[in-house]
Amino acid sequence: MDVMKKVPVREQDPNVRNKNFDEVCLGYNLEEAKAEASRCLNCKNARCIQGCPVSINIPKFIAEVKEGNIEKAYEVISESSALPAVCGRVCPQESQCEGVCIRGIKGESISIGKLERFVADYARENGITPKGADKLNGKKVAVIGSGPSGLTCAGDLAKLGYEVTIFEALHEAGGVLVYGIPEFRLPKKTVVAAEVENVKKLGVKIETNVVIGRSMTIDQLLNEEGFDAVYIGSGAGLPRFMGIPGENANEVFSANEYLTRSNLMKAFDDEYDTPIAKFKKVAVVGGGNVAMDAARTALRLGAEVHVIYRRSMEELPARAEEVHHAKEEGIIFDLLQNPTEILTDDKGNVTGIKVIKMELGEPDESGRRRPVEIPGSEYEMDVDAVIMSLGTSPNPLISSTTKGLEINKRKCIVAEEETGKTSKMAVYAGGDAVTGAATVILAMGAGKAGAKGIHEFLSNN
Amino acid sequence: MYKILKAENIADKIYLMDVEAPRVASHCEPGQFVIVKMDEKGERIPLTICDYDREKGTITIVFQTVGASTEKMAKLKAGDSFQDFVGPLGRPSEMVEEDLEELKKKKIVFVAGGVGTAPVFPQVKWLYAHGIECDVIVGAKNKDLIILEDELRAIAGDNLYITTDDGSYVRKGMGTDVLKDLVNNQGKKYDRCIAIGPLIMMKFVCLLTKELGIPTIVSMNPIMVDGTGMCGACRLQVGDEIKFACVDGPEFDGHLVDFDQAMKRQQTYKTEEGRAMLKLQEGDTHHGGCGNCGND
Numbered sequence: 001m002d003v004m005k006k007v008p009v010r011e012q013d014p015n016v017r018n019k020n021f022d023e024v025c026l027g028y029n030l031e032e033a034k035a036e037a038s039r040c041l042n043c044k045n046a047r048c049i050q051g052c053p054v055s056i057n058i059p060k061f062i063a064e065v066k067e068g069n070i071e072k073a074y075e076v077i078s079e080s081s082a083l084p085a086v087c088g089r090v091c092p093q094e095s096q097c098e099g100v101c102i103r104g105i106k107g108e109s110i111s112i113g114k115l116e117r118f119v120a121d122y123a124r125e126n127g128i129t130p131k132g133a134d135k136l137n138g139k140k141v142a143v144i145g146s147g148p149s150g151l152t153c154a155g156d157l158a159k160l161g162y163e164v165t166i167f168e169a170l171h172e173a174g175g176v177l178v179y180g181i182p183e184f185r186l187p188k189k190t191v192v193a194a195e196v197e198n199v200k201k202l203g204v205k206i207e208t209n210v211v212i213g214r215s216m217t218i219d220q221l222l223n224e225e226g227f228d229a230v231y232i233g234s235g236a237g238l239p240r241f242m243g244i245p246g247e248n249a250n251e252v253f254s255a256n257e258y259l260t261r262s263n264l265m266k267a268f269d270d271e272y273d274t275p276i277a278k279f280k281k282v283a284v285v286g287g288g289n290v291a292m293d294a295a296r297t298a299l300r301l302g303a304e305v306h307v308i309y310r311r312s313m314e315e316l317p318a319r320a321e322e323v324h325h326a327k328e329e330g331i332i333f334d335l336l337q338n339p340t341e342i343l344t345d346d347k348g349n350v351t352g353i354k355v356i357k358m359e360l361g362e363p364d365e366s367g368r369r370r371p372v373e374i375p376g377s378e379y380e381m382d383v384d385a386v387i388m389s390l391g392t393s394p395n396p397l398i399s400s401t402t403k404g405l406e407i408n409k410r411k412c413i414v415a416e417e418e419t420g421k422t423s424k425m426a427v428y429a430g431g432d433a434v435t436g437a438a439t440v441i442l443a444m445g446a447g448k449a450g451a452k453g454i455h456e457f458l459s460n461n
Numbered sequence: 462m463y464k465i466l467k468a469e470n471i472a473d474k475i476y477l478m479d480v481e482a483p484r485v486a487s488h489c490e491p492g493q494f495v496i497v498k499m500d501e502k503g504e505r506i507p508l509t510i511c512d513y514d515r516e517k518g519t520i521t522i523v524f525q526t527v528g529a530s531t532e533k534m535a536k537l538k539a540g541d542s543f544q545d546f547v548g549p550l551g552r553p554s555e556m557v558e559e560d561l562e563e564l565k566k567k568k569i570v571f572v573a574g575g576v577g578t579a580p581v582f583p584q585v586k587w588l589y590a591h592g593i594e595c596d597v598i599v600g601a602k603n604k605d606l607i608i609l610e611d612e613l614r615a616i617a618g619d620n621l622y623i624t625t626d627d628g629s630y631v632r633k634g635m636g637t638d639v640l641k642d643l644v645n646n647q648g649k650k651y652d653r654c655i656a657i658g659p660l661i662m663m664k665f666v667c668l669l670t671k672e673l674g675i676p677t678i679v680s681m682n683p684i685m686v687d688g689t690g691m692c693g694a695c696r697l698q699v700g701d702e703i704k705f706a707c708v709d710g711p712e713f714d715g716h717l718v719d720f721d722q723a724m725k726r727q728q729t730y731k732t733e734e735g736r737a738m739l740k741l742q743e744g745d746t747h748h749g750g751c752g753n754c755g756n757d
Contacts, residue, residue: 169689171498171505171545179691209547211689214493215484237691241703248698248722250729257692265504265686273530274504274686275730348725395690397708 004107007036009114018299018329021183021268025089028111030068033118037066039103040110047100048112053445054152056080058097058112065115074123077116078130082155083148083195083444085124086177088117089186091441092319124194130155132202137161139458142227144212144398147175148440149431150233151199152447153420153454157231158202160455165227167210172264175235176440179264180256182293184300185322188263213397218405222426228461229426229454232413233447234398236432240390242285246342247388251277251350255286255294255389262297279303279385283353285339286389287311292322294387295331305331306381310338310358310371336360336371340378342386352382392437402427412436419453420446428453463497463546466519468539473605474526475576476535477511483518485510485548491583492554492680492712495520496688498545499537504530507685507707509580510549511609520548523579523608550688551711554584554655555678561591567652569595570643570675572636572666574658575602578609580680581657589616596643596651598622600636600662604629636662637669644673651675656715660727664720671716679715681706683723684730698722 001007010026011017017024028036040062048058057076064073077084093099093113101109123129141157143150146168154164172178177192186192200206212218212234221227239254241247258276261267267276280303284295287309295305307326309316312335316323327333336358343352357377360369399407406414406423413422413429420428430446432438467479485495494509512521526532537543556564569588573581578599588595597617601607603625613621622639623631632639636658643649654677656666663679670677683695683706690708697704698719704710 169547170687171547179687209545210484211547211550214549215488215547237689239691239693241693241696243703248696248703248726250726254693257686257694260686260692266502272502272504277730347728348722392691395708397690 001035003039004103006108006111007032007039009111014325014328014330017184018296021300023187024184024325027121028114028118030070030122033065033115034068036111036115037062040066041102043102047102048097048110051097051100052080053096053441054080054448056097056116061119062110062112062115065119070119070122071126071128073119074128077119081444082130082152082199083440084116085120085191085195086148086186087441087444088113088115088120089191090181092439094320096441121191124190129198129201133159133161135161136163136203139163139228140165140226141229141231141454141458142167142221142225143231143233144218145169145175145233145235145431145433146173146196146206147233147235147431147443148177149235149433149443149447149450150175150231151196152444153231153233153430153450154204154447155199155202156448156451157454158199158204160451162455162458164203165205165207167212167216168206168208169211170264171208173206173208179260180290180293182259182263182297184296185293211397213401218398218402218424218427228458229428231420231447231450231454232398232422232427232429232433233431233443233450234395234433235443236392236394236412236437238393238395239388240392241388242339242390244339244341246344246350249342249344249350249386250348251279251385252342253385253387255284255290255387256392258294258387259290259297262301268297268301276301277385279383281383282306282385282387283308283339283381283383284387284389285309286391287316287318288389288391289318289322291387291389292318292326292331294389296326296329298385298387299329299331303385306334306383307331308334308337308339308353308355310336311368312336312360315368334381338371338373339386343380350384350386352380353386354378354380392432394433394436398433410436416453418449419456420450421453421457426457428457462542462544464542465537465539468537468541470535471523472608474535475523475606475608476526477521477523477608478537479519479521480543480546481518482520482546482548485520485546486513486515486518489513489520489549490553490557491587492557492580493549493551494580494688494711495522495546495548496550496685497522497534497543499530499534500544503533503544505545505686505688506530506534507550507682507688509680509711511579511582512586513583520546523576525576547688551707552709554587554712556584556588564591565593568650569593569653569655570640570649570651571595571597572640572654572656572658573597573599574636574656574662575600575606576608577658577662577680578607578613581655582609582612584655585613586616594620596620596622596649598624598636598639598643600624600626600639600658602626635665637665640666640669640673644675653678655679660720660724663715664724667715667718667720677715678712679718680711681713681718681723682711683726
């Protein structure tokens with residue numbers, strides 16, 4: 001075994017998996033996990049812990065894996081994280097824990113994500129669950145949204161003895177974990193549902209089909225329903241469109257719609273009633289993880305898929321692993337190009353997309369080189385569907401119905417980073433609702449901070 | 462689970478149900494809607510709220526069978542349940558938030574088309590409950606498709622005008638014909654028209670009221686998935702803006718709505734809907750031949 005290199009992880013063959021919705025990465029088995037764990041140098045000042053937004057004691061859990069004490073390893077992770085089976089799968093480890101791993105300087109960093117995933121999967125398969133509070137403290141907290149941020153905040157508060165109720169607008173808990181991230185990256189029934197069950201086992205109640213801002217307001221939660229504090233983890237689910245001609249044509253979807261149909265409503269499965277149209281050639285506009293997910297979903301439904309992105313490969317914001325997987329599966333990348341119009345027939349159906357070529361100019365305020373149109377380089381691509389994946393912003397439903405809740409010009413809720421405290425008494429917030437669209441693990445970190453903030457607030461009152 | 466307390470077939474292919482949903486019933490207002498999902502494998506279907514009883518904690522929904530899911534839904538009986546029932550969704554009708562004294566000075570006419578009578582009902586009821594009279598025109602293809610006549614008559618009395626396209630009941634003609642008659646021949650003046658029904662009907666009401674100079678509100682019913690503003694499936698062109706019907710609406714200024722585009726967008730899943738319907742009706746015996754299903 002070469003200690004400089006990661007123990008490779010088993011994956012489905014690209015030409016098989018691009019036709020099914022089963023999980024791509026198969027994960028480590030016990031032997032592989034122990035071998036990978038033995039590469040860890042068990043650093044005194046472990047930089048990986050600082051790289052993790054929820055500060056999991058990584059060397060400690062890895063040391064337990066090395067010895068084969070998986071249950072102990074799970075306990076260590078559970079002290080910091082409520083959703084290890086999720087995070088082990090979807091965190092961008094290369095820019096977090098693994099990005100700062102000492103092993104990564106001369107060779108490949110430890111496969112921390114895959115080890116975390118192994119521990120969480122082992123715990124689930126062997127019925128090991130986290131432990132809740134011994135007794136309740138008599139105080140009630142409402143959590144809005146059951147995404148990663150809300151689940152984490154609720155889990156932490158429950159462990160501290162609070163009576164927690166999560167209100168979820170959709171019919172299923174999990175937020176982006178159920179409607180956004182596809183089955184082939186994050187299995188819903190086995191992984192997500194089990195993690196949600198674990199949070200429930202801590203004593204958290206989840207009420208689905210409640211849209212805060214419509215079904216009830218935040219003031220009603222505090223004044224009429226008897227909650228002592230509220231945590232807003234409602235995310236950033238409002239899709240953006242480009243505003244180009246033809247964008248309201250029939251087969252133009254937001255990535256959110258396309259993914260919600262496929263993931264939450266299981267439209268890819270004929271047993272389910274929600275339809276999803278099958279296409280021959282699809283253009284996905286954008287270059288983030290959501291674009292990769294939409295592209296790979298369309299591919300699995302039988303289409304030839306083109307990802308149209310206005311910058312070059314280096315600026316692609318999606319995770320390296322996802323781009324790599326997408327390429328292996330046969331996604332075509334049309335880089336340095338930007339749509340200018342969607343072409344339709346007289347019934348409003350998409351017949352093509354007009355695209356202009358770009359070149360990179362001077363860096364802009366974000367430090368990335370600004371794409372500039374090349375005059376006269378426009379061309380038409382025949383496609384029968386377009387998926388817009390241009391990012392999302394927070395839904396104004398809560399902020400517009402809550403007096404005294406300050407928001408910034410991007411419609412994000414203003415909250416203190418350390419505590420989640422907002423401008424409104426007893427109301428805390430975190431995750432994408434505060435930062436705009438970011439990552440699962442950052443939302444979890446914010447959920448932890450919010451739980452801490454709420455605990456301090458209610459302990460002093 | 463949300464229990465069905467009453468299930469009735471009130472007209473040809475039109476069904477009415479009272480559903481136990483206390484949270485929705487305690488907060489809903491006229492103009493809002495709910496999304497229902499029958500079971501694990503069902504789709505999310507938006508339906509307007511026809512009536513509500515805050516004390517009993519029930520919501521009345523009315524729907525017409527138009528596809529596989531609504532066909533299945535029509536078979537539900539009192540005692541059965543919906544797995545999911547979420548709401549209220551959308552913004553309440555303008556009138557709910559308006560100054561009551563100002564509203565009392567306004568003369569309002571409703572034009573309801575077919576099953577669109579259901580969402581008109583709570584608005585009319587609300588106005589009369591606040592001491593405001595209004596005219597109500599109910600139009601349907603034929604006698605068998607007229608709904609809620611007695612209920613509306615009990616509230617609006619002689620201010621209710623019924624018409625049928627084929628003349629099989631009361632009078633022959635469209636809702637627009639009645640409105641034209643009321644304004645041009647009977648000296649009625651209206652400050653506001655609220656039209657709810659099929660897109661084509663709302664389009665023609667809007668063309669007429671533009672001519673007559675009556676500001677008009679329509680309630681849009683595009684394809685929806687989540688109904689909370691996260692997907693944009695329900696987007697519409699209203700004036701020079703793109704609006705999401707589920708959060709910005711469903712009611713909009715009818716003179717600004719691009720109806721032609723909305724009608725095209727409603728056809729998006731036509732083929733899938735047809736296939737699902739055929740599969741339901743013909744079961745395993747369906748092996749292509751409809752020309753749309755690619756022999757599966």
